[in-house]
Amino acid sequence: LISLDLGxxxxxxxIDYHGTRVSSHQRAYLLGSAREVYPGFYTGTTFGxxxxxxxxxxxxxxxxxxxxxxxxxxxxxxxGAIKNAYFSGLDFGGEKEIYPKELRLGAALEKxxxxxxxxxxxxxxxxxxxxxxxxxxxxxxxxxxxxxxxxYPRFGMGLATRGGLFSVDFSYQxxxx
Numbered sequence: 001l002i003s004l005d006l007g008x009x010x011x012x013x014x015i016d017y018h019g020t021r022v023s024s025h026q027r028a029y030l031l032g033s034a035r036e037v038y039p040g041f042y043t044g045t046t047f048g049x050x051x052x053x054x055x056x057x058x059x060x061x062x063x064x065x066x067x068x069x070x071x072x073x074x075x076x077x078x079x080g081a082i083k084n085a086y087f088s089g090l091d092f093g094g095e096k097e098i099y100p101k102e103l104r105l106g107a108a109l110e111k112x113x114x115x116x117x118x119x120x121x122x123x124x125x126x127x128x129x130x131x132x133x134x135x136x137x138x139x140x141x142x143x144x145x146x147x148x149x150x151x152y153p154r155f156g157m158g159l160a161t162r163g164g165l166f167s168v169d170f171s172y173q174x175x176x177x
Contacts, residue, residue, distance in 0.1 A: 027051040034067075043068045052090060059090040063099070080105045100125035113138040119150075146171070 029051070034044030046065045052058065064086040069079035083102040090097040106119035119132040134148030146156040156171035 022055045024054050025051070026054075034069075040071050040073070041068070042070075050090065052092075054092065057092040059092050061090045061099075062086070062088045075111045076107065076109050078105075078107045117148075 028048055030046055030048045032046035034042050036042050044067050048063050050061045063084055065081055065083045066085045067081035071077040081104045084099045087099045101124040103122045106117055108115055108117035115136045117134045120129055122129040132150035136144055136146040138144045142160050144158045148154045153174040158167055158169040160167035
């Protein structure tokens with residue numbers, strides 16, 4: 001679950017109008033799954049629902065992302081994803097807003113709990129590609145610390161059960177929303 005609640009804001013149609021109070025939120029509900037299809041090779045998908053309420057205008061959209069990864073028996077791995085492989089669109093009463101498909105490719109090196117990664121993101125709407133760098137450290141096989149740069153610095157940490165069946169993550173992005 002990803003949630004951004006903007007609270008109540010004063011909506012005005014003119015300078016002299018006292019306005020009405022409206023609230024806004026953006027939420028994403030995600031369900032993902034992956035499966036090993038060949039030793040070291042995984043495929044997966046994430047299904048989601050976007051729930052938007054922007055100053056009294058509401059819309060929902062469904063989406064699906066597809067991905068794969070390969071982890072070698074050494075210390076490197078590669079992966080890729082197609083974000084918005086399916087996107088139903090958001091409709092706020094005008095033209096339907098469709099998020100473009102996005103290709104993401106990445107590689108990582110991992111040794112003794114430390115991981116360094118690089119990622120290329122390319123929206124298929126013709127925009128320029130973006131690069132991202134990141135690193136993490138896993139302590140006691142259950143507590144992770146992460147930092148990265150994807151246009152803005154980002155920091156995170158997570159806690160997982162030893163078998164990886166349950167995890168909780170927190171991340172912080174250094175920029176205005």
